[in-house]
Amino acid sequence: xxxxxxxxxxxxxxxxxxxxxxFLVVVRSxxxxxxxxxxxxxxxxxxxxxxxxxxxxxxxxxAARSPVAYDAIKxxxxxxxxxxxVRAVLTARRSAHERAAGRAVENDGPYAAAQxxxxxxxxxWARWRSxxxxxxxxxxxxxxxALFFLSVLPPFxxxxxxSRTQQIFFLGILDVLIGVAYWFALVAVAARLRxxxxxxxxxxxxxxxxxxxxxxxGIGVATVT
Numbered sequence: 001x002x003x004x005x006x007x008x009x010x011x012x013x014x015x016x017x018x019x020x021x022x023f024l025v026v027v028r029s030x031x032x033x034x035x036x037x038x039x040x041x042x043x044x045x046x047x048x049x050x051x052x053x054x055x056x057x058x059x060x061x062x063a064a065r066s067p068v069a070y071d072a073i074k075x076x077x078x079x080x081x082x083x084x085x086v087r088a089v090l091t092a093r094r095s096a097h098e099r100a101a102g103r104a105v106e107n108d109g110p111y112a113a114a115q116x117x118x119x120x121x122x123x124x125w126a127r128w129r130s131x132x133x134x135x136x137x138x139x140x141x142x143x144x145x146a147l148f149f150l151s152v153l154p155p156f157x158x159x160x161x162x163s164r165t166q167q168i169f170f171l172g173i174l175d176v177l178i179g180v181a182y183w184f185a186l187v188a189v190a191a192r193l194r195x196x197x198x199x200x201x202x203x204x205x206x207x208x209x210x211x212x213x214x215x216x217x218g219i220g221v222a223t224v225t
Contacts, residue, residue, distance in 0.1 A: 008156045008174070011156075012174075012175050012179075013182075015148065016178070016179060016182045020144075021081055021139075021142060021214075022138060022139055022142075023186075024214065024217070026040045026041050026044065026186060026187065027186065028210050029131040029134065031191075032194075033127055033194075034191040035128055035131070036128065036130065037131065037183075037191065038131075039127070039128040039132040040131040040132065040135035041135060041180065042180070043132035043133060043134065043135025043138075043139070044136065045135075045180055045183070046132075046139075046140075047136045047141075047145065048139055048172075051145050051148070052149060052169070052175075054149075055149035055150060056165050060149060061150065073143045074222065077141030077143065077218075078218045078219065078222035080137050080138065081138065081217050081218030082215050082218035082219065084211075084214045085211045085214030085215035085216075086211070087211070088207050088208075088210055089207070089208060089215075091211075092207035092208045149168070149172065153171050156171060
């Protein structure tokens with residue numbers, strides 16, 4: 001098996017560095033908790049594995065050549081991104097209302113403030129499951145991820161170097177491993193911003209900004225042909 005590894009690695013690194021839906025999901029999750037960020041990263045790469053398997057077995061070719069199948073995947077992915085965005089915007093607004101209510105309670109006296117029930121901490125498993133699901137569905141419902149294997153991988157496959165399926169698997173697995181390393185490094189950087197994002201006002205603007213970014217990207221995915 002003979003493939004152009006240098007050229008392939010360059011293309012893959014550029015693809016990861018350019019921000020997209022996966023980038024936004026991983027960074028948002030890491031800002032909430034490093035474990036959730038790593039789970040989102042693994043979820044995104046698990047979705048990439050699905051595209052790799054589909055490309056190796058020819059399913060992505062069918063989807064890419066069928067306008068109905070492609071549009072269905074595109075609209076599902078767009079709907080999921082809009083859903084994440086709307087949820088983030090609603091969370092930001094709910095937090096703002098809770099802060100306003102908390103200030104009103106404090107103004108009523110210390111006894112009234114003591115009656116406010118404490119927020120229940122989220123379990124580690126629920127946090128991990130949420131991050132993984134968001135990363136997985138964001139990637140697996142992204143038709144551009146599927147087309148990546150159809151348009152980018154073939155030029156690096158050597159027709160005289162053995163089975164094309166084996167070469168696609170090799171390049172795909174290499175892509176996934178590079179992604180895991182990149183996302184985990186990004187999570188480590190984003191996790192350092194948790195103290196800043198823990199501030200109520202900063203958190204509010206962060207949720208609103210990322211939420212609207214999800215909505216805009218989702219609309220873009222749905223409308224761009």
